[in-house]
Amino acid sequence: MKRVNDIFGKDLKVLNIGLEQFCIDLKEQDVTAIQMDWRPPSGGDKEAADLLSALLG
Amino acid sequence: MIATKQLSEFEGVTDAVILMGSDLNKEVLTRTGLLTPESEAAVCEDLIIAVKAETQEAIDKAMAAVDGLLNQHGSGDDGEEYMPKSFDSAMKAVTGLNFCIISVPGKYAKGEAMKALKNDMHVLLFSDNVTKEEELELKTYARDNGLLLMGPDCGTAMINNVPLGFANKVRKGNIGMVGAAGTGMQEVMVLIHKLGGGISQAIGTGGRDLSLEIGGITMLQGIEALNNDPETKVIVVISKPPAEEISDKILTYIKENVKKPTVINFIGGDKSKVEAAGKEAASTLEEAAIKAVKLAEVPCCSKYSRENDDELTALAAEQAKLIKPGQKYLRGLYSGGTLCYESMLVLRDYIGDVYSNTPLNKKMKLADANVMQENSCVDYGDDKFTVGRAHPMIDTTLREEEFVKEIEKEDVAVILLDVVIGYGTHKDPAGVFAKKIKQAKEKMEKKGIYIPIICYICGTEEDPQNWAFQKATLEEAGAIVVSSNAKASKLAGMIMKAL
Amino acid sequence: MDRKLANEEALKRLQDSEPYLVGAGIALDVVPGMKKNLILHAGPPITWDKMCGPMQGAVIGALIYEGMAKDEASARKLAASGEIEFEPNHHHQSVCPMAGIMSASMPVFIMENKKYGNFSYTNMNEGLGKCLRFGAFSDAVVERLHWMTDVMYPLIKEALEMSDGIDWKALVIQSLQMGDDNHNRNRAATALFVKYIGQYLCKVNGDKEKIAKVFEFINGNEHFAINITMAMCKAITDAAHNIPGSTIVTTMSRNGVEFGIRVSGLGDEWFTAPANTPIGLFFPGFTQEDSNPDIGDSCITETTGIGGFAMAAAPAIVQFVGGTYKDAVSYTKEMYEITRAENKNFKIPTFDFRGTPTGIDIVKVLETGILPRINTGMAHKDPGVGQVGAGLVTAPMDCFKKAARYMVEKGLNK
Numbered sequence: 001m002k003r004v005n006d007i008f009g010k011d012l013k014v015l016n017i018g019l020e021q022f023c024i025d026l027k028e029q030d031v032t033a034i035q036m037d038w039r040p041p042s043g044g045d046k047e048a049a050d051l052l053s054a055l056l057g
Numbered sequence: 058m059i060a061t062k063q064l065s066e067f068e069g070v071t072d073a074v075i076l077m078g079s080d081l082n083k084e085v086l087t088r089t090g091l092l093t094p095e096s097e098a099a100v101c102e103d104l105i106i107a108v109k110a111e112t113q114e115a116i117d118k119a120m121a122a123v124d125g126l127l128n129q130h131g132s133g134d135d136g137e138e139y140m141p142k143s144f145d146s147a148m149k150a151v152t153g154l155n156f157c158i159i160s161v162p163g164k165y166a167k168g169e170a171m172k173a174l175k176n177d178m179h180v181l182l183f184s185d186n187v188t189k190e191e192e193l194e195l196k197t198y199a200r201d202n203g204l205l206l207m208g209p210d211c212g213t214a215m216i217n218n219v220p221l222g223f224a225n226k227v228r229k230g231n232i233g234m235v236g237a238a239g240t241g242m243q244e245v246m247v248l249i250h251k252l253g254g255g256i257s258q259a260i261g262t263g264g265r266d267l268s269l270e271i272g273g274i275t276m277l278q279g280i281e282a283l284n285n286d287p288e289t290k291v292i293v294v295i296s297k298p299p300a301e302e303i304s305d306k307i308l309t310y311i312k313e314n315v316k317k318p319t320v321i322n323f324i325g326g327d328k329s330k331v332e333a334a335g336k337e338a339a340s341t342l343e344e345a346a347i348k349a350v351k352l353a354e355v356p357c358c359s360k361y362s363r364e365n366d367d368e369l370t371a372l373a374a375e376q377a378k379l380i381k382p383g384q385k386y387l388r389g390l391y392s393g394g395t396l397c398y399e400s401m402l403v404l405r406d407y408i409g410d411v412y413s414n415t416p417l418n419k420k421m422k423l424a425d426a427n428v429m430q431e432n433s434c435v436d437y438g439d440d441k442f443t444v445g446r447a448h449p450m451i452d453t454t455l456r457e458e459e460f461v462k463e464i465e466k467e468d469v470a471v472i473l474l475d476v477v478i479g480y481g482t483h484k485d486p487a488g489v490f491a492k493k494i495k496q497a498k499e500k501m502e503k504k505g506i507y508i509p510i511i512c513y514i515c516g517t518e519e520d521p522q523n524w525a526f527q528k529a530t531l532e533e534a535g536a537i538v539v540s541s542n543a544k545a546s547k548l549a550g551m552i553m554k555a556l
Numbered sequence: 557m558d559r560k561l562a563n564e565e566a567l568k569r570l571q572d573s574e575p576y577l578v579g580a581g582i583a584l585d586v587v588p589g590m591k592k593n594l595i596l597h598a599g600p601p602i603t604w605d606k607m608c609g610p611m612q613g614a615v616i617g618a619l620i621y622e623g624m625a626k627d628e629a630s631a632r633k634l635a636a637s638g639e640i641e642f643e644p645n646h647h648h649q650s651v652c653p654m655a656g657i658m659s660a661s662m663p664v665f666i667m668e669n670k671k672y673g674n675f676s677y678t679n680m681n682e683g684l685g686k687c688l689r690f691g692a693f694s695d696a697v698v699e700r701l702h703w704m705t706d707v708m709y710p711l712i713k714e715a716l717e718m719s720d721g722i723d724w725k726a727l728v729i730q731s732l733q734m735g736d737d738n739h740n741r742n743r744a745a746t747a748l749f750v751k752y753i754g755q756y757l758c759k760v761n762g763d764k765e766k767i768a769k770v771f772e773f774i775n776g777n778e779h780f781a782i783n784i785t786m787a788m789c790k791a792i793t794d795a796a797h798n799i800p801g802s803t804i805v806t807t808m809s810r811n812g813v814e815f816g817i818r819v820s821g822l823g824d825e826w827f828t829a830p831a832n833t834p835i836g837l838f839f840p841g842f843t844q845e846d847s848n849p850d851i852g853d854s855c856i857t858e859t860t861g862i863g864g865f866a867m868a869a870a871p872a873i874v875q876f877v878g879g880t881y882k883d884a885v886s887y888t889k890e891m892y893e894i895t896r897a898e899n900k901n902f903k904i905p906t907f908d909f910r911g912t913p914t915g916i917d918i919v920k921v922l923e924t925g926i927l928p929r930i931n932t933g934m935a936h937k938d939p940g941v942g943q944v945g946a947g948l949v950t951a952p953m954d955c956f957k958k959a960a961r962y963m964v965e966k967g968l969n970k
Contacts, residue, residue: 002177006203007156008258008286009217010217013155014154015144015151015156015178016157017161019481022183034151036144038161038169040165041165045925045953048957052960054964055918055919102723
């Protein structure tokens with residue numbers, strides 16, 4: 001069973017979604033970090049998002 | 058050819074080659090003794106994979122890897138930083154992603170956070186405007202899967218000495234923190250650092266974790282984790298006073314499970330219950346830091362000057378003399394929510410309840426957060442200010458405007474300003490405000506008015522902005538810089554009382 | 557129905573098919589279901605009255621070529637009469653570019669997928685400019701069609717039958733590394749085709765002058781190979797079609813009015829929406845106003861992981877559509893977000909030989925809001941003028957929404 005403590009002492013590998021500064025700061029400290037080029041789900045198209053939910057069930 | 062080389066390096070393989078079945082290549086195979094009837098019969102569009110090895114097992118192993126070898130590719134680096142557009146492509150780009158920071162608009166936050174959790178990542182959920190139901194769903198999933206969902210509305214954490222979100226660079230050490238108050242955690246962290254101590258882990262829970270509906274899920278996870286962490290010797294818990302039921306729940310858990318020395322600061326909360334649980338209570342963030350450092354047995358560091366009460370009293374008296382009779386009001390402009398909150402608590406002892414957009418006393422809620430009245434402290438980081446606008450710790454524009462407005466009023470006696478530095482925040486907040494202070498002072502001098510501007514800088518010298526440099530900049534502009542948020546408010550309160 | 561497993565099967569077939577150009581024949585003889593009064597067209601089903609200008613022009617030309625009408629007026633009358641049936645190429649295992657008109661007497665290439673045993677067909681490319689596929693139906697056009705049928709076809713047929721068939725996938729793999737995207741730029745593929753067939757053409761039983769004319773004809777048309785490449789893609793995607801539960805797109809096509817897709821797990825149902833108009837660069841004298849909406853079966857190439865999905869492999873074509881190399885890179889990278897595989901055969905040299913994004917999943921399109929991007933030529937909206945430019949166009953979101961809705965309503969996602 002995974003525990004929160006498992007992350008202590010490990011190298012952080014961070015995915016940043018949103019404000020880019022957070023990612024820039026991490027990279028500055030030599031922490032592995034990658035920025036997502038985020039866009040709203042389904043490109044912001046609610047109908048597409050709803051159909052997707054229905055399809056995936 | 059690259060694949061050929063890699064194949065040849067497999068254990069037990071004496072020779073290997075991958076090439077097209079052209080006649081020329083078949084000659085190569087003959088020469089190297091790798092030709093078989095099968096490859097002899099190949100046509101030039103066929104791909105021949107020939108492996109010579111010591112054991113059948115080695116051959117099987119090599120053959121099994123061929124598909125992967127032939128389809129491997131470099132990063133496809135065209136020189137520009139690749140930004141994946143989805144979790145799938147992010148996880149392909151970086152293997153072993155174990156953490157996700159999310160600061161997208163609130164209505165999309167839950168979806169992204171859930172994706173992160175399902176992909177086995179701990180989450181720092183900076184976004185606000187997430188519903189309670191969404192928070193509960195996320196945290197339940199996180200807890201059931203041994204993951205942390207720090208948030209929503211959580212801007213600060215420090216895991217493995219890595220500042221995450223808005224956080225300061227502090228020493229690594231043996232004091233672990235769990236907090237439902239972002240700038241509260243920052244304040245305690247930097248003060249512990251200044252006192253010579255260090256932080257093992259700082260886990261944020263988000264401001265609503267201790268509500269009845271959420272029940273402290275993340276706080277309990279954090280306390281449990283720190284309790285089980287061999288590096289953590291002392292635990293510090295910080296939050297605004299929770300509902301009684303939750304406060305009891307947390308304290309009961311601690312009493313029954315946590316043997317490590319623990320400092321609990323339910324800012325302004327009931328100390329007796331904490332003590333009944335056998336733990337140290339603190340009323341201010343500064344006090345929490347001091348107690349933690351003592352429990353951690355850190356030799357006290359007197360590198361940073363800390364004003365004692367006598368010094369503050371003397372300074373207050375001196376400042377009060379410079380203030381004219383018509384100046385009646387205190388105005389606090391805060392970027393840190395918890396700093397604002399603590400400030401109002403401290404001020405209560407001197408000037409009673411103040412008006413605010415996030416008041417201690419419901420009756421003191423400002424009708425319009427943009428219009429201060431009488432004694433007021435405004436938290437510019439509150440949700441309502443941050444819809445469609447960056448947090449005041451990043452974008453100083455609004456607070457600058459309001460500052461200029463207040464300092465030109467002739468009935469204002471004292472101004473309180475917090476300056477939060479560290480990662481994630483404005484590059485030079487002291488510089489920005491120093492400029493405004495200088496301009497304001499010129500105007501005030503002409504009118505013959507003096508308003509003390511009391512600043513607290515939350516940060517360390519290790520921070521990108523450099524605390525010492527920020528302090529010098531503000532003092533040079535004429536501000537009074539005090540060593541903790543509690544002390545700054547105390548000084549302001551003292552001045553007001555002395556008027 | 558396990559969607560993941562179904563998709564894996566579809567993706568497998570998209571990549572391990574073995575398409576060979578094995579011969580040529582006359583449509584009536586070899587194309588399944590072909591009839592004397594049947595005319596096949598590009599894109600999803602459409603009736604004569606709804607067809608766009610270039611497609612109607614091509615139909616007119618075909619009827620004249622077939623000898624069923626003597627001029628435009630009588631051709632139009634016949635087309636509208638109900639005596640002529642119109643069906644998509646796709647319903648007959650065929651694909652043709654632009655208006656995509658195929659009639660009974662036309663010569664077609666025959667592609668065999670040796671791995672899965674299915675066949676596909678395509679017409680022969682007439683050249684550039686005023687051609688049937690752009691809706692031209694002048695005497696010159698019809699005469700050229702007759703020359704192709706009477707002179708070129710028998711020679712090519714014989715040459716192909718002399719060979720063991722041309723491994724078209726191997727040819728496309730090479731051409732991708734030579735700067736082709738295999739939709740808008742086919743120069744290398746055409747050159748490679750001539751390389752392969754040349755050795756047989758020079759041995760066929762025919763007049764030297766006529767054989768020379770065939771070489772001249774093909775060499776003068778850098779897009780000659782596109783039809784054959786499309787047939788390859790059709791043979792590949794047909795093999796991946798009809799896998800229950802799969803959400804992988806196996807057809808994308810347009811008829812100049814509507815864009816249509818078909819999905820592997822959803823049978824032969826078309827999901828259509830109004831076609832977009834490509835945006836790009838125009839040949840001198842033409843502007844956006846002159847462009848016809850998106851038309852042709854040619855985006856079967858993108859469906860298979862080449863064409864616009866290999867844009868980064870063909871920097872030259874990006875300039876041609878008005879972009880920069882950086883654009884090509886970012887457009888191609890975007891397609892990885894909506895596909896499920898990196899093609900094991902078609903590689904992009906400048907991406908360190910990463911496989912092209914292959915296997916569009918409607919789930920991913922709906923998830924990301926990113927639409928498949930197609931690199932295409934643009935036809936003039938008036939029949940018979942020809943190509944006016946080249947540009948980029950996306951498939952409409954509505955097609956994917958309709959497919960999802962259909963899948964849910966029919967319970968095909970269970």
